[in-house]
Amino acid sequence: MNKKADVIIVGGGINGSSVAYNLLRDGFTGKVVVFEKDKVYKYSSTPRCAGGFRQLYTTDINVRLSRYSLNIYKHFSEDMAVGGEKPKIDFKQRGYLFLATEKMMPQFEKNLKVQHRNGVQSRLLDKNELLTLIPELNVDDLAGGLFCSESGYLDAYSVMQGYIKYAKHLGAEYVYQEVTDLVIEGRKMKGVRLDNGDIYEAPLIVNCGGSWGAQLSAKAGMKFSIVPSPRQIFQFTCEKPLENYLPLTMDPTGVYFRHEGEQLIAGYSEPIRSAYDYSWRREDFVEHVWPILAHRVPNFEKAKIVRGWAGIYDYNTEDHNAIIGKYPGVDGYYVAFGFSGHGMQQAPGVGKGLSELIRTGKYETIDLSPLRPERFTEHQLVVEDAIY
Numbered sequence: 001m002n003k004k005a006d007v008i009i010v011g012g013g014i015n016g017s018s019v020a021y022n023l024l025r026d027g028f029t030g031k032v033v034v035f036e037k038d039k040v041y042k043y044s045s046t047p048r049c050a051g052g053f054r055q056l057y058t059t060d061i062n063v064r065l066s067r068y069s070l071n072i073y074k075h076f077s078e079d080m081a082v083g084g085e086k087p088k089i090d091f092k093q094r095g096y097l098f099l100a101t102e103k104m105m106p107q108f109e110k111n112l113k114v115q116h117r118n119g120v121q122s123r124l125l126d127k128n129e130l131l132t133l134i135p136e137l138n139v140d141d142l143a144g145g146l147f148c149s150e151s152g153y154l155d156a157y158s159v160m161q162g163y164i165k166y167a168k169h170l171g172a173e174y175v176y177q178e179v180t181d182l183v184i185e186g187r188k189m190k191g192v193r194l195d196n197g198d199i200y201e202a203p204l205i206v207n208c209g210g211s212w213g214a215q216l217s218a219k220a221g222m223k224f225s226i227v228p229s230p231r232q233i234f235q236f237t238c239e240k241p242l243e244n245y246l247p248l249t250m251d252p253t254g255v256y257f258r259h260e261g262e263q264l265i266a267g268y269s270e271p272i273r274s275a276y277d278y279s280w281r282r283e284d285f286v287e288h289v290w291p292i293l294a295h296r297v298p299n300f301e302k303a304k305i306v307r308g309w310a311g312i313y314d315y316n317t318e319d320h321n322a323i324i325g326k327y328p329g330v331d332g333y334y335v336a337f338g339f340s341g342h343g344m345q346q347a348p349g350v351g352k353g354l355s356e357l358i359r360t361g362k363y364e365t366i367d368l369s370p371l372r373p374e375r376f377t378e379h380q381l382v383v384e385d386a387i388y
């Protein structure tokens with residue numbers, strides 16, 4: 001006899017676990033099973049991410065998702081305690097800062113309007129204000145910046161573990177096996193096939209498979225323009241410590257940097273290439289990152305690389321945003337993938353939204369319908385300018 005659930009979630013990363021948690025927390029009484037193929041999350045994107053949290057987006061939907069998530073992350077430790085044990089997510093609200101050249105400022109002024117109408121306390125800074133934040137900054141070629149003090153960075157792995165622990169506490173079952181196929185009969189979702197050939201039945205499947213999610217869909221003929229694209233992060237020290245702890249700072253070139261404990265991390269906007277490549281290359285730091293760091297903050301001239309790592313973006317090549325919602329044409333199939341580098345910070349809102357959509361058939365807290373899968377055939381792309 002096949003095993004049965006009411007909802008199957010493929011992928012127990014930050015998004016899949018947020019969906020499981022929110023469903024059960026919101027009162028869903030059915031059986032929720034999460035399939036995760038990588039029990040230690042070695043190759044999942046969540047633990048490999050930079051942990052950046054920002055509200056400085058250019059589309060209403062991304063700003064709203066971030067704002068919702070901000071409120072969740074601010075109280076995450078208290079709200080997600082299980083058996084008195086609080087997850088320590090280390091949310092450093094040191095701000096998020098986009099540095100701007102003269103040419104970029106008019107666009108930032110426009111972005112500010114989108115952010116303000118959604119309640120974000122972002123503001124434009126002049127050169128002097130930049131220097132109060134980062135006294136060592138080279139502002140010679142800058143006109144100013146766009147800053148939001150409520151944002152910052154956090155420990156994504158601990159957030160994910162917090163969701164997993166609470167979801168299990170509420171009754172979600174985690175099964176550490178790979179889903180190899182979706183089982184569809186006619187136009188109805190029937191379940192999933194596992195790597196040992198077994199079928200696990202459920203009328204409702206949520207695909208939160210990260211950079212593998214689109215491939216599982218494609219096997220059943222549902223195609224998405226998503227590629228797995230590698231990104232590296234470099235951890236380094238500098239001889240002379242900075243006066244202040246850094247906001248997550250984005251240089252006009254797309255190189256970003258922030259503190260990681262007393263050390264620093266940095267990354268850059270790498271060309272999109274379809275590969276599962278988890279190697280990091282010291283020479284990429286030397287060639288693409290270090291010259292920009294050294295120009296921007298003279299203390300970084302004597303940067304000493306400590307380590308590096310790489311992870312995978314599930315990159316939506318059409319409009320660089322998540323694809324979230326019910327898949328049209330197959331009853332019972334929901335997706336949440338294609339996050340393109342900002343899926344950690346959106347996870348609380350994604351889980352809440354999908355919980356509502358699954359339980360009640362509509363969004364209540366945040367309308368995630370702009371991110372629906374049909375937007376591509378409807379030519380209603382969500383074009384976000386601030387993607388790196």
Ligand SMILES: Cc1cc2nc3c(=O)[nH]c(=O)nc-3n(C[C@H](O)[C@H](O)[C@H](O)COP(=O)(O)OP(=O)(O)OC[C@H]3O[C@@H](n4cnc5c(N)ncnc54)[C@H](O)[C@@H]3O)c2cc1C
Pocket residue numbers: 010011012013014015016035036037038041043044045046047048049050051052053177178179180208209210211212213216231232233267310311312313336337339340341342343344345346
């Ligand atoms: C270098 C780097 C920096 C980043 N920086 C940021 C940042 O600063 N801020 C931010 O918000 N985001 C950032 N991101 C993006 C962020 O990491 C992702 O958007 C987010 O972690 C996606 O979470 P997820 O749960 O959807 O995917 P994942 O964490 O990848 O989880 C998906 C899970 O599904 C499992 N799975 C997949 N297919 C199957 C299957 N068939 N059967 C069973 N299990 C399956 C996988 O093993 C995996 O554990 C960054 C990413 C990288 C790589």
